[in-house]
Amino acid sequence: MKHVVIASAFMAAIFSFLSCGKNKETENTVTLRLEHAVAGAPLTLNKIQYQAQSGHRFSVERLKYYISNVVLYRADGSTYESDAVHYREEGIAATAELALGDVPDGEYTRLRFIVGLDETTNKPNGLPPTPENINMEWPIPGEEGYHYMKFEGKYDSMGAGVIKSFNLHTGAAKNQPYYVAVDLTLSGLSVDNDNWNITLQMDLNEWLQNPHTYDFEQFGPGIMTKPAAQQILMENGASLFTVHAAVRE
Numbered sequence: 555m556k557h558v559v560i561a562s563a564f565m566a567a568i569f570s571f572l573s574c575g576k577n578k579e580t581e582n583t584v585t586l587r588l589e590h591a592v593a594g595a596p597l598t599l600n601k602i603q604y605q606a607q608s609g610h611r612f613s614v615e616r617l618k619y620y621i622s623n624v625v626l627y628r629a630d631g632s633t634y635e636s637d638a639v640h641y642r643e644e645g646i647a648a649t650a651e652l653a654l655g656d657v658p659d660g661e662y663t664r665l666r667f668i669v670g671l672d673e674t675t676n677k678p679n680g681l682p683p684t685p686e687n688i689n690m691e692w693p694i695p696g697e698e699g700y701h702y703m704k705f706e707g708k709y710d711s712m713g714a715g716v717i718k719s720f721n722l723h724t725g726a727a728k729n730q731p732y733y734v735a736v737d738l739t740l741s742g743l744s745v746d747n748d749n750w751n752i753t754l755q756m757d758l759n760e761w762l763q764n765p766h767t768y769d770f771e772q773f774g775p776g777i778m779t780k781p782a783a784q785q786i787l788m789e790n791g792a793s794l795f796t797v798h799a800a801v802r803e
Contacts, residue, residue, distance in 0.1 A: 582659065583749045584626065586652045588642050589798065590617060592758045597644065602710055602717070607763040610770055612709035612720070614758060617644040618690065619703035620671055624654065626740075627664035634658060639675060641686050662743040665752070669791055670702030670733030676726055692725045694778055701725045702733055705761060709770050720770045722761060723778050724787055732784040734791030743800055753798040760794045761787055 590597040592604045592614070602613040619642055626634040640652040671680070676699035681687040690700045705722040724732060743750060762768040766786045777783035 581655075582657045582745050582747065584654045584657045584662075584743075584745065585749070585751045586621075586624070586654065587751060587753045588621070588650055588652070589753060589755045590644055590758060591755050594757065597758065599645065602708060604759070606709070606759070606770070607767045608769040608771075609712050610709040611713060612770070613707045614644075614705070615708065616704055616706040617758070618642070618686075618701075619669055619705075620690070620700070621652070621667050621669055622671055622675065624652070624667040625665070626654070626657065626662045627666070629661040629663050632660070634662075639671065639681060641690070643686070657745055659746050660744075662740050662745060665738045665740055665797075667736050668733045669736060669794065670724065670731075671700060672733065673726075673731055676700060676702075676731070676733075692778070697726065697729060697778075699726055705758065711771065718770070719775050721776050722787065723776070724784060725778065727777075727779055727781050727784045730781060730784075732781075732788040734788055734794065736792065736795050738795060738797050740797065740800065749803040750800060751803065752800045754795045755798040756794050757796070761790055764790055764793050766790055 597614060597617075600613055600615055602611050604612050604614070606612055620639055621642065622639040624636040624638060628634075634654070634657050636654050638652060638654070640649075642649045670676070675681065678698055680699060687700065690704070692699050692701055702724040703722070706720065708717050708719050710716070711718055724734075726732065738754075740752075743752070766789060768783075768786055768790065773780055773783040
């Protein structure tokens, strides 16, 4: 009986060691911090001070969007995938960070995600009925799902002193998806039983340029049913984000 007890204790110790080793590998956290700028300068709301490539000076009054389908790529080609759907709103500090938990140890070289929601999520009641998600619902009859983004402001039409409003509301116009795929290179992100903070900076000017010049006058104040406008924003959005910093805690 004594030998049985000793063997059982030995096996329990091995199991505990292996379990701890596994937990040690996956308890790492990589936190994405989402910041906003215009032409490299920190975003300030409600002031017509920014210059669009089309020639209009503009302000930013509201900025709300989702990021989802986050994937970290290891150097060996394996991936860490998150099923999180993160809502970000400028001016609401609690939305500024997305924590990715249980990231395995490894050397990570790429970060991919989408600005918006994929077809699986972007459907009626695809998200929990929080006030934020309800406010982001896509209200066009016959359409489904949610806004990907609400980027709203005012502009001085070609400096003529005529102030107009714009609402860059992106989503699945005419039931076609127009979410933005973002693909970023990571350098030196070696996760090894530790935590990392990655600061991602969205430059709002990129919505309005590169490769296409987006003109508020061309599409008017509302673009929810205008696939041509949605297509331009989707293509411009590929250069939205840069990795501003990656810091080990």
